[in-house]
Amino acid sequence: MSRIKNFCQKHRTVIRYLSFGIITTIVSFSMFYASWWVAKTFFGSLEHGKGSTRYLIANITANVLKWCSGVLVAFYTSKKWVFTDADPDASTAKQLLVFAEGRVLTLIMAMVLQYLLELGLAAVITKDVTLVGMTFSAEFIGTTAALLIYSVVEIIANYYYSKKIVFKKKQN
Numbered sequence: 001m002s003r004i005k006n007f008c009q010k011h012r013t014v015i016r017y018l019s020f021g022i023i024t025t026i027v028s029f030s031m032f033y034a035s036w037w038v039a040k041t042f043f044g045s046l047e048h049g050k051g052s053t054r055y056l057i058a059n060i061t062a063n064v065l066k067w068c069s070g071v072l073v074a075f076y077t078s079k080k081w082v083f084t085d086a087d088p089d090a091s092t093a094k095q096l097l098v099f100a101e102g103r104v105l106t107l108i109m110a111m112v113l114q115y116l117l118e119l120g121l122a123a124v125i126t127k128d129v130t131l132v133g134m135t136f137s138a139e140f141i142g143t144t145a146a147l148l149i150y151s152v153v154e155i156i157a158n159y160y161y162s163k164k165i166v167f168k169k170k171q172n
Contacts, residue, residue, distance in 0.1 A: 013082060017159055020077035028070030035062035067107070074158075075099045083167030095166050102161040110154040117146035 008015060039058030075096055079086070121142035129136050 013163070014159070016082045017078070017162075018155075020074070020082060021155065024070050024073045024077065027073045028066045031069040032062045032066035035065045067103075071100050071103050074103075078162055078167060083163060085169055086167035087170035089170065090167075099162065099166045102166060103158065106154050106157045106161065109157065110150045113150040113153060114146050117149055118142055121145055 036058060039054075039061065043054045043058060078099070079092070079095065122139070125138045125142045125145070128138055129141060
């Protein structure tokens with residue numbers, strides 16, 4: 001029991017970061033779906049016109065609100081409960097700006113990495129796979145694998161950016 005307690009104490013910041021990351025994901029996805037619902041209510045059905053202007057406006061708006069809410073929740077929880085040893089005299093406004101800047105950088109990195117991974121995995125994964133009576137296309141498997149890989153890279157990059165740049169300790 002003490003080994004678990006020691007492990008949790010030693011990795012407290014990472015455990016909190018990942019735990020609040022789950023909450024952030026729930027909030028941002030909820031914002032996406034709420035925005036999507038509002039758009040569908042305002043515009044009517046969006047499913048049949050994925051190339052339509054209404055669909056694009058609804059999709060971009062929902063994704064921007066999702067991203068913004070995720071950044072705000074992640075910033076607040078990181079500042080308040082994760083990186084508790086950060087410089088208490090640092091400007092919150094400046095920290096938020098640098099935090100959002102880092103999230104934009106890792107978002108761009110993730111999009112490029114996703115594209116490259118999907119291209120590479122498409123060359124490697126060429127056959128559909130059937131598991132438990134369900135068939136998954138090679139494209140779906142490649143896209144899902146790319147999503148998982150770049151998400152892990154993005155989480156690690158966001159953690160280190162937050163720890164080393166945004167919420168750094170006060171220098172003596």
